[in-house]
Amino acid sequence: MPSLTASRAGDRHLCLLMMTAAHGAQVGASPRRWCSVCGFAAPYRCVRCGSRFCTRKCYGVHTETRCLKFVG
Numbered sequence: 001m002p003s004l005t006a007s008r009a010g011d012r013h014l015c016l017l018m019m020t021a022a023h024g025a026q027v028g029a030s031p032r033r034w035c036s037v038c039g040f041a042a043p044y045r046c047v048r049c050g051s052r053f054c055t056r057k058c059y060g061v062h063t064e065t066r067c068l069k070f071v072g
């Protein structure tokens, strides 16, 4: 059954394409993150407004001067 074999091959090919697309999406969904206070690489994020910051010091400056959402 040549047609059946071709169908299975097509399914595998489609699966590989989907996996590649998913992998590419993950890579593309990771934008460069910079501190909103000093502009340095920022691995952390403000839990209130989502702004990026690099250290607790910058986070403190952010919450006191730049945070968009103050609780209370």
Ligand SMILES: [Zn+2]
Pocket: 035, 036, 037, 038, 039, 040, 053, 054, 055, 058
């Ligand atoms: Zn910073």
Ligand SMILES: [Zn+2]
Pocket: 046, 047, 048, 049, 050, 051, 062, 063, 066, 067, 068, 069
């Ligand atoms: Zn904030």
